[in-house]
Amino acid sequence: MTSRPGWGKGAAVINTDHDPTRPASLPPLPTTILCVSSYFKGHDFLEQARREGCRVILLTLESLLDKPWPREVIDEVFGMSTLNDRRAVVNAVSYLARTREIERVAPLDDYDVELAAHLREHLRIPGMGETTARYFRDKLAMRARAKDRSIPVPDFVHVLNDERVRRFLRTVPAPWLLKPRSEAASLGIKKLEREDEALRVIEELGDDRSRYLLERMIPGQFFHVDSIVSEKRIVFAEAHQYRTSLFEVVNQGGPSATQTVDRSSDLWRELIDVNDRVIEHMGLVRGVTHIEYVRSAEDGRIYFIEAAARVGGSHTADVVEAATGINLWREWAKIEITQGERPYELPPRRHDYAGLVLSLSRQEHPDMSAYTDPEIVWRTPEKTYHAGLIVRADEPSRVRELVEEYAVRFVRDFTAVLPPPTSPTA
Structure with missing residues (x-):
C-alpha cells in the first residue's frame, strides 16, 4: 500500500479469514x-x-x-x-x-x-446524518428539541445573550449547572450557586460562551435507559437507576453504581414511555441509544437530561448483558452494517436483574477475593487502579441489597478520589 503523509504510525494489518460460520443463505452485506x-x-x-x-x-x-x-x-x-x-x-x-x-x-x-x-x-x-447526530451530541439542540415536543426538561438557557442569561438567573432557582454543549458524560460541568458567580464564570468563557448552556440542577433520582432501535421501532429497552448522579461521582468521588429498575413497577413504565417519546422526536431511525433522566424530588416528574446515539460508557453494556444476555455492541454492529436492507431480529433475552459497582482504587491491583457472593458474574478486567463487580439475580431486591453493601465496602477497601478531569483522556 502506498504510504500517505500524515498517517503517522498508522499500520496496515491484513486479515482475510472471514467467519466461516456465517450462513451462506443470507444476502450479501457491505464488504x-x-x-x-x-x-x-x-x-x-x-x-x-x-x-x-x-x-x-x-x-x-x-x-x-x-x-x-x-x-x-x-x-x-x-x-x-x-x-x-x-x-x-x-x-x-x-x-x-x-x-x-x-x-x-x-x-x-x-x-x-x-x-x-x-x-x-x-x-x-x-446511516445517521449530521442533522440527527446533532440531537445526540449537542446538549442545547437536544434540549430545545425535547422542549418543543413537550418532553419535560430542566429549565435552561443558551449562554449567549446577556439579558436572557440575567433573566434566567433571576427567575430560575439555584443551583445551576454550566454545561459544555458537546462534551460527554459530566466532563466540563460546573455547579454554580450565586448570580454574581455565574456571571463571572460565563464572562471568563470569552468567545467560547456560545458553546455552553446553563441549566437548573434538579435534585432527585437519576436513571439511564439503553435501547436498540430498528427502522424507528424500539425493539429493546432496559432502565437502570444510578445510586448517585455521575456529576456527584466525578466531582465528589466515591463509587459509581447502577442497577436494573424493577420491571413490574410504575417507575419502569414511566421511564420506558418517556424514552419512547425522546427517541421518536430525536428522529433516530436505527442504532443504539444511552439516554439519561432524573425523577425530580420536588414534583415526581421524569425529566430528560441527555441523549447519546452509542453504547453507554463505564461498563453499561456489561451490566445490560448480565441482566438480559443482550450485547449492545454486537447488536449495534448488526444494525449499522445492514442499514435496514435486511430485517433485524433481537436475539432471545433473559429478564434477570443486574447491578454494577465501580470505583477508582488506591491499589494498582485491588484484591477483591473477599467478595464471594454467588451472584457475582463479572469482575473488573485487567485495568490498573480500578475495582468493579457486577451481580445478577432474579429479584431486584437482592441486586439492590448487594449494590448498596458493595458500594459501602468499596469506600473502605478501595476507593481513591482524584480531582475531576478537565479534558477527555483515552
Whole structure:
C-alpha cells in the first residue's frame, strides 16, 4: 500500500479469514466498514462486524495504536495525530476510498458520532446524518428539541445573550449547572450557586460562551435507559437507576453504581414511555441509544437530561448483558452494517436483574477475593487502579441489597478520589 503523509504510525494489518460460520443463505452485506474511534473501546463491535462478513478498517489516534485492539478481526488499522481536524480526516478517509470501497462508517465513541455523520454525508454513505447526530451530541439542540415536543426538561438557557442569561438567573432557582454543549458524560460541568458567580464564570468563557448552556440542577433520582432501535421501532429497552448522579461521582468521588429498575413497577413504565417519546422526536431511525433522566424530588416528574446515539460508557453494556444476555455492541454492529436492507431480529433475552459497582482504587491491583457472593458474574478486567463487580439475580431486591453493601465496602477497601478531569483522556 502506498504510504500517505500524515498517517503517522498508522499500520496496515491484513486479515482475510472471514467467519466461516456465517450462513451462506443470507444476502450479501457491505464488504467494508470504517470504524472510527478516539478511545480504546468497541472490541465486541469489531468482532461482530467480522462475524457478519465485513472487511474491517479501524481509524484511531496514533496514541492508541499500541493498545491491544483485536487485530485478528481487523483488516487495516490507521492512526492520525488528531481526529479533531475534520478537513484532515475527510482528506485521509477520501484517500483510503480511492482504493477501498467503503460502504459503512461507524463511530465507536460519543466524540466520534458527529465525525462519522460528516464522513457519511461527504462520501454519501447510508446511516445517521449530521442533522440527527446533532440531537445526540449537542446538549442545547437536544434540549430545545425535547422542549418543543413537550418532553419535560430542566429549565435552561443558551449562554449567549446577556439579558436572557440575567433573566434566567433571576427567575430560575439555584443551583445551576454550566454545561459544555458537546462534551460527554459530566466532563466540563460546573455547579454554580450565586448570580454574581455565574456571571463571572460565563464572562471568563470569552468567545467560547456560545458553546455552553446553563441549566437548573434538579435534585432527585437519576436513571439511564439503553435501547436498540430498528427502522424507528424500539425493539429493546432496559432502565437502570444510578445510586448517585455521575456529576456527584466525578466531582465528589466515591463509587459509581447502577442497577436494573424493577420491571413490574410504575417507575419502569414511566421511564420506558418517556424514552419512547425522546427517541421518536430525536428522529433516530436505527442504532443504539444511552439516554439519561432524573425523577425530580420536588414534583415526581421524569425529566430528560441527555441523549447519546452509542453504547453507554463505564461498563453499561456489561451490566445490560448480565441482566438480559443482550450485547449492545454486537447488536449495534448488526444494525449499522445492514442499514435496514435486511430485517433485524433481537436475539432471545433473559429478564434477570443486574447491578454494577465501580470505583477508582488506591491499589494498582485491588484484591477483591473477599467478595464471594454467588451472584457475582463479572469482575473488573485487567485495568490498573480500578475495582468493579457486577451481580445478577432474579429479584431486584437482592441486586439492590448487594449494590448498596458493595458500594459501602468499596469506600473502605478501595476507593481513591482524584480531582475531576478537565479534558477527555483515552
